[in-house]
Amino acid sequence: MASVIESMLTKYNCKNISDYRNALKEIAQEVALCGLSRGGFFEKAAFYGGTALRIFYGLDRFSEDMDFSLIQVDEKFELPHYFDILEQELQAVGLEMIVESKIKSLDSQVQSAFLKGNTLKHLLKIMPTKHSPLPIPSNEILKIKFEVDTNPPELATFENKYRLLPSPFAVKLYDKPSLFAGKLHALLCRGWKNRVKGRDFYDFVWYVSQNTSVNLPHLQRRMEQTGHWNSTEILTTAKLKILLKERFHAVDFNEAKRDVQPFIADSSKLALWSTDFFCALTDEWKG
Incomplete structure (x- = not known):
């Protein structure tokens, strides 16, 4: 048909x-x-x-x-x-x-x-x-x-x-908070060999722009399952923001831009991408 x-x-x-x-x-x-x-x-x-x-x-x-x-x-x-x-x-x-x-x-x-x-x-x-x-x-x-x-x-x-x-x-x-938890898990824990997966960072900006809250208990379970969090500790928004900033300081954002460009129509949305930009977003995000 x-x-x-x-x-x-x-x-x-x-x-x-x-x-x-x-x-x-x-x-x-x-x-x-x-x-x-x-x-x-x-x-x-x-x-x-x-x-x-x-x-x-x-x-x-x-x-x-x-x-x-x-x-x-x-x-x-x-x-x-x-x-x-x-x-x-x-x-x-x-x-x-x-x-x-x-x-x-x-x-x-x-x-x-x-x-x-x-x-x-x-x-x-x-x-x-x-x-x-x-x-x-x-x-x-x-x-x-x-x-x-x-x-x-x-x-x-x-x-x-x-x-x-x-x-x-x-x-x-x-739902969106659980989807965001899955994305944050990928952003924080995904291993890179030769290419940063810029799509994770693009999606992070989208979630923050939507004022999306995160399902923290689900994110903690994801991180526990893959060995990235100690189950005796509680994952809080404050601890999550520290982890995010550490990740952003480890990223080559030029590589991240190259990865995501084929998947978007407007590359100008990537112009501000930098460690400072993502750390500032993290500070402003309410979690």
């Missing part, structure tokens, strides 16, 4: 092939969420991360990944159980899907200091059919990383959000 994709394209101002590629990835993500919702996925799992923030809270940067977390540990959870309905939902709007298991190497360019062995990782390969209204070659493959944390940190809080296209559906996702 090309008309569904055409309807979903109306919110984009696509001017070139690159714009259409990004639009297709975002549309495929929303169609996938609809399929997961139909399949009962959100009875067991919640959506979080940059893509959740973009789709449901208006973050103004592109995000390629789809990150999920089980609501509670479930040793019987099987992600492939949901692949058939994902494929059906995508086919219904003129998209084809191939799923590959993805093993994330500890030697990857951006190394995660909190890489968890109990995270299910897959790569969704999305291809438009020859009947697609998008001006993208039908043999072109767009990739979306799909991950599920099967050992979720405790004390996250959730809410339900709704979308109308490709058809009305509901998604369970982390």
